[in-house]
Amino acid sequence: MKAARWYEAKDIRVETIDEPVIAPGKIKIKVEWTGICGSDLHEYAAGPIFVPVQEPHYVSQDKAPIVMGHEFSGQVTEVGEGVTKVQPGDPVVVEPILSCGECPACKKGKYNLCEHLGFHGLSGGGGGFSEYTMVDEHMVHKMPEGLSYEQGALVEPAAVALHAVRLSKLKPGDKAAVFGAGPIGLLVIEALRAAGASEIYAVELSPERAAKAKELGAREVINPKEEQAVERLRELSGGGVDVSFEVTGVPAVLPQAIDSTSFEGETIIVSIWESEASVQPNNIVLQERTVKGIIAYRDIFPAVMKLMQQGYFQAEKLVTKRIHLDDVVSEGFEALMKEKSQVKILVKSQPE
């Protein structure tokens, strides 16, 4: 079968590898659509970040070259001995978290905080940029009627956004700001709408992304090149937002996200960072603010799919391009690095 494998930064190859062979407790999936994620881009541009290179990953027991792709939907083709959750033919999405099941966080059910955290499609053992892949039974969620495979490929990134909003202190009627309107930032805007935020503001440089943010529910989008984002947000919200979300990973943005909140405000850091970011702690201390990080998601895929059935996180609004696996590097990774107008690019793994 065909698969796109990461060898090193700037070296992802579409090549022929062996199909996975079914084993007890496993589920084999024919992949339908797979999204390209910001973290895939980081691995492509400047990796390895999550990709195990020297030592095999603790859970997958695999290392580079690894199959990429962690945002995907597909159809079950085979189930291993003992599997009861799904049957061949079922449409599924994969919750790609690899966790050890044994560390203190895993024992408390907080598997996204596992000390050996990894992702199917980033940490070895297969992935979505492939015709077939195989995962453990607990990683699979059956898709409800009425959700398309395209929609299924958006469940994973939408789960990040919904988890971020759920872990924030936001209450219905509160005001929020989202710094960065890339795919996750846009999904955070939608999750905020689902949570009942009364006013949502975004801060974004790209005009295309700013337009998308408005379409998805941002009341006003501030261009930080043209206006002082913090001042403008404090003015618009009447003294600061209740919760801000940092979704850029740009060091200079973190203090802005903090300063845009009101007293007792909260900043949720959603980004993964390539470098340090400095803040003046007094800006947190003197206003009794909170800064909190979130990683991935847990126990939330079914809720995301229910919200999708209600019309949130719609593929038609977020997918800007559909390509074939053969072109994943030139039309996918390279396009996302160059064109800020792209939101989500979906990749078809099956031969045409």
Ligand SMILES: [Zn+2]
């Ligand atoms: Zn992702």
Ligand SMILES: [Zn+2]
């Ligand atoms: Zn663990």
